[in-house]
Amino acid sequence: MNFSKVLMLGATLAIAAAAEAHHSFAMFDNEKEQTIEGEVKEFQWTNPHIWIQINVAGADGKVVEYSIEGSSPNGLRRQGWTRNTMKPGDKIVMTMHPLKDGSPGGSFVRAVVNGEPIGRN
Numbered sequence: 001m002n003f004s005k006v007l008m009l010g011a012t013l014a015i016a017a018a019a020e021a022h023h024s025f026a027m028f029d030n031e032k033e034q035t036i037e038g039e040v041k042e043f044q045w046t047n048p049h050i051w052i053q054i055n056v057a058g059a060d061g062k063v064v065e066y067s068i069e070g071s072s073p074n075g076l077r078r079q080g081w082t083r084n085t086m087k088p089g090d091k092i093v094m095t096m097h098p099l100k101d102g103s104p105g106g107s108f109v110r111a112v113v114n115g116e117p118i119g120r121n
Contacts, residue, residue, distance in 0.1 A: 032097060039091060040086050040090040040091075043087060051069055052068040071108070091113070091115075
């Protein structure tokens with residue numbers, strides 16, 4: 001195999017890996033907004049997207065854990081967020097685009113943490 005074919009193969013594989021690494025948001029129902037209220041269980045300041053785990057008490061008293069996906073830390077940093085924007089135990093009212101399959105989770109829209117708005121409020 002000559003050098004140009006090896007280079008082309010390498011470039012093709014790199015592009016395919018990058019496309020695979022960044023997933024679609026098609027799993028979220030962007031036509032709907034759902035608001036939940038609970039307590040932050042975990043705030044994951046990770047690439048490529050942040051995650052917020054929220055414990056929400058249901059009408060029956062059972063706690064349900066929601067997984068909320070947010071934007072990239074880099075983009076959120078430009079909006080004033082830090083890895084300390086929220087912490088376990090914080091009270092949160094979260095508005096999200098829910099998962100289409102009805103699972104407890106969604107895509108971040110806006111939130112109020114301990115009475116203070118964060119995000120695109």
